Amino acid sequence: MAKVLRLHSQRAANRAHTDVGTVAGVTNDESNKSSRVRISRVHLDAFRGIPKTLDVSFMHANGKPSSALIFGDNGSGKSSIVDAVEWACQKTVGRNRALYGGGSTPSLANLAASGERCAVEVTLSDGQSVRRIGSFGDGGANISGHAVPQAFSRVPMSLKRADILRFLDTPAIKRASIFMDHALGDEISSLESLTTDQQAVIEERHEAKRLMREAAANLASLIGITPPPRDANDIADMIATDVYKRIPVVDRIKVSLPRAVEEQVEVVTRHKERVQQLNQLAKRLSLPTSEKTERLLAMQSLLSGVGDWLTSAFLAVTGAPHVRRIEPKFGALSVVSLEIRITLVGRPTTTTPEKVFSEGYQDLVALLYFLAVARAAGEQGQAKVLILDDVLQSVDANIRVALMELVVRDFKDWQLLVTVHDRLWRNQLRDIFQRFGHPRIEVEIKQWNFGAGPDIVPAGTDAADSLWAAMDSSDPFAVCGVAGRLVEQICDRLSWTIPTSVKRKRGDTYTLADMWPGIMKELKRTSCADVLVRVDRWVHLRNAAGAHYNEWAESLTWAEAESFGYSALEFYSQVHCDSCGQWVERIGAKQFSCRCFTVKVINEN
Known part of the structure; x- marks a missing residue:
């Protein structure tokens, strides 16, 4: 008991220190300065699903900006928080630069707060504050605020499900247009969206080029040329050299060719002339050239070199033995084309994901591509x-x-800001972050309503926070419920890390009754034995008073609930380390330790 009270005092001191502490300084190395910028806090004022003001901190107990799991039901305001970060840092929401309502475009101002004004402000780890304000009226939208920080000027920082669907639904011939805002600093001029006529010319020219190359391949097969040429100049050279033996064009009418060869030359020539006509039309319609092409090249420079990571990531996730390579290919079909080409083991030619992958694998390839771009x-x-x-x-x-x-x-x-609405998936994410030693905080949205917005609970990384809060409330039934959940969480984690006699598998669901006997068996002869006895004495209160109604439980005293609460907290302190954030793991026979060896459970036989 005394140990738990000391922990309580120390935790309070740590909280006070964290509240007044300063953000860690960034490196003096200018080449890495931008990449080391993180998000410390975000302030929202009448923005999207937030009718009033809301402050969300991403600061970890270690005093540094951290990754965060933002949990809440659908429609509770999770996306409003991350959209505010994106709008402040990149002046856009979800790759959509439309600013105020209308169709599928995002509405930035909250309608419950009049819908006439909104503001967001992000505090960065380098001390900068980035503020953006929007005002909306009959005259349209007026957006003001700071310039986009250099640290966020390359690619969109947010990835949503809509991005994956758009990638999959956009034809390869114009898919690169999705990424037109990538890798483009202020020094490169903007590229206007293609008109319907321009896009029609691009698509028709692509088809004419495809037919020309197909006809040239058939001609090459007839005259024994391998491999067949693809470029228009190479095709013309094949006809001049290998078909007409360098005879001048004006004299070719005198040459007698095999009928099949002559017919195929005519097909190639017809398609080639159509390509030339479309090239002239493209000039009249001002399709991207010169400085605008520079922008396309800048985009391709960033995005085309991600094939190695894309391949290794796909294989790491799926273990697919039949896939050898996944490679993006730019500009082969049109100036804004992006193909994803798949090379299968034992196959010399490439193919598309649609021809060899299930919908799930296609989704995965699209998602990994966006991640590869962000990583680059x-x-x-x-x-x-x-x-x-x-x-x-x-x-x-x-x-x-x-x-x-x-x-x-x-x-x-x-810094990963992850929104999630499914409780099982949140628990799986917690486990993943913990196992890889990736610091994170949690922000939970309890509820949301139209007039007040979300009710935010900063959950922190310490699972005992809720129990300390319940102990302060002096409600014995609340304490029993929260203490029971904490003991269940401890058992859930230890059944993985010890492990216990309960055989675990990812995504399974076991109750406290399933796991508690195995925990008792493994730890009963260790330094945890005394606290296990106390927890076991009171653990029945979890169901009797904390989860279900029982008539006799109405006589539950505060002393009993308090004993259960303190026993659960002491158990937690003996198997979980505040320093490294890890649970104890087996290191020997009846010997357990966290990764930094601050918390140890030893054999006392």
Whole structure:
């Protein structure tokens, strides 16, 4: 008991220190300065689902900005929080630069707060504050605020399910247009959206080029040329050299060719002339050239070099033995084309994901591509901050955990802001972050209503926070319920890390009654024995008073509830380390320790 009270005092002191502490300074190395910027806090004022003001801190107990799990039901305001971060830092919401309502565009101002004004402010780890204000009226939208920080100027920081769907639904011939706002600093001029006529010309020219190359391949087969040429100049050279033996064009009419060859030359020539006509039309319609092409090249420079990571990530998540390579290919079909080409083991040619992958694998490839782009931008100097807005919820359950393990591992030095609405998935995410030693805080939204907005509970990383709060309330039934949940969480984690006689599998569900006997068996002869006896004495209160109605439980005293609460807290302190944030793991026979060896459970036989 005395130990728990000392822990309580120390925790209070730590909280006070954290509240007044300063954000850790950033490096003096200018080449890495931008990539080390993180989000410390965000302030929302009448923004989207927030009718009043809301402050959310991403500061960890270690005094540094941290990754965060933002949990709440659908429609509770999770996305409003991360959208505010994105709007402040990048002046956009979900790759959508439309500013105020209308169709599928995001409405920035909250309608319960008149819908005429909104503001957000983000505090960065380097001490900067980025503020953005929107005012809306009959005259339209007026957006003011700071310039987009250099640290966030390369690629969008947020990934949503809509991005994956748009990637999959956009034809390869114009898919690169999705990424037109990538890798584009202020020094490169903007590229206007393609008109319907321009896009029609691009698509028709692509088809004409395809038919020309197909006809040239047939001609090459007839005259024994391998491999067949693809470029228009190479095709013309094949006809001049291998068909007409360098005879001048004016004299070719005198040459007698095999009928099949002559017919195929005519087909090639017809398609080539159509390509030339479309090239002239493209000039008249001002399709992207010169300075605008520079922008396309800048985008391709960033996005085209991600094939190695894309391949290794896909194989790490799926273990697919039949896939050898996944490679993005730019500009082969049009100036804004982006193909994803798949090379299968034992096959010399490439194919598309649609031809060889299930819908689940296609989703995965699209998601990994966006992650690969973000990772590449981080390596080139963008701030390593990534928002995953419920994007993994729709991924097939059999690969979702493996995918998030990959993200937490390969984005280990990143700040990941993850929104989640499913409780089981939140618990799985907690386990993943913990196992990879990735610090995180939790923000929970208890409820939301139209007039007041969300009720935010900063959950922190310490599972005992809720029990300390319940102890302060002096409500014996609340204490029994929360203490029971804490003991159940302890058992759940230890059944993995010890492990116990209950055989665990990811995504399973076991009750306290299933797990408690195994925990008792493993730890009864260790330094935890005394606290186990006390927990076991009171653990029946979890169901009797904390979870279900029992008439006799009405006589429950505060002393009994308090004893259960303190026993649960002391048990937690003996198997969980506040320093490294890890649970104890087996290191020998009846010997357990956290990863930093601060907390140890030893054999006392």
